[in-house]
Amino acid sequence: MTEFGDDRDLQEIVTADEEAFNGKLLKVRRLTVQLPNGRISHREMIRHPGAAAMIALDDKGCIVLERQWRAPLNRAFWEIPAGKIDPGESPFDCARRELVEEAGVEASNWVCLGTMHNAIGYSNERIVVYLAKNLQPVERHLDDNEFINLKKVPWQQALEMTRDGSITDVKTIIALAWLESYLNGTLRQAQVC
Structure with a gap:
């Protein structure tokens, strides 16, 4: 079982970050990430000011x-x-x-x-x-x-x-x-x- 706070085996590394939409409030990004096992995957995310x-x-x-x-x-x-x-x-x-x-x-x-x-x-x-x-x-x-x-x-x-x-x-x-x-x-x- 993994100890709390030890997330190195979960971390994804962002290798590319591109803008998909830039609105007045929200910004949508397309991320390319390297997974912990070395494979490449894609994420879409919304940036919000909080x-x-x-x-x-x-x-x-x-x-x-x-x-x-x-x-x-x-x-x-x-x-x-x-x-x-x-x-x-x-x-x-x-x-x-x-x-x-x-x-x-x-x-x-x-x-x-x-x-x-x-x-x-x-x-x-x-x-x-x-x-x-x-x-x-x-x-x-x-x-x-x-x-x-x-x-x-x-x-x-x-x-x-x-x-x-x-x-x-x-x-x-x-x-x-x-x-x-x-x-x-x-x-x-x-x-x-």
């Missing part, structure tokens, strides 16, 4: 959920606030900016719950998840192409929505599971920002 997602938890134990239309699946979804990281922006600065823009709140207490890689088979996207507390309402500043409805629900109800299929967005499911672990004192990866 994102930050936030659980905005108020002093009554309620969180902000967003209802937003998602074109790839042609329907609306319940999600926590989130957004892509702009060039030169840190994940934490992105989280603070997006919380104001989308949810209309600022927070004075932040905890980084963790980082997820939500599509490791075909993308380098990472989402850093934050818990935002000590909330103060401010004016929302949605982007011109954003249409988002907000709803406050007890965090336990949102967690139940992940279990009954009402919430199917992966970042929201993982973030709510991390929140539950954090509040129970069992999330070891959490760090104060």
Whole structure:
């Protein structure tokens, strides 16, 4: 059995990297790789700038959920606030900016719950998840192409929505599971920002 952390026998070496598509948000690459056994194979991957997602938890134990239309699946979804990281922006600065823009709140207490890689088979996207507390309402500043409805629900109800299929967005499911672990004192990866 292989020890944890010893991945030399799994490593693929990129021998060619070519652009297949260069969009506003996503970039698709075609990679040629040398496998651990010496054979050559091909990979397609999406390069993504990364994102930050936030659980905005108020002093009554309620969180902000967003209802937003998602074109790839042609329907609306319940999600926590989130957004892509702009060039030169840190994940934490992105989280603070997006919380104001989308949810209309600022927070004075932040905890980084963790980082997820939500599509490791075909993308380098990472989402850093934050818990935002000590909330103060401010004016929302949605982007011109954003249409988002907000709803406050007890965090336990949102967690139940992940279990009954009402919430199917992966970042929201993982973030709510991390929140539950954090509040129970069992999330070891959490760090104060």
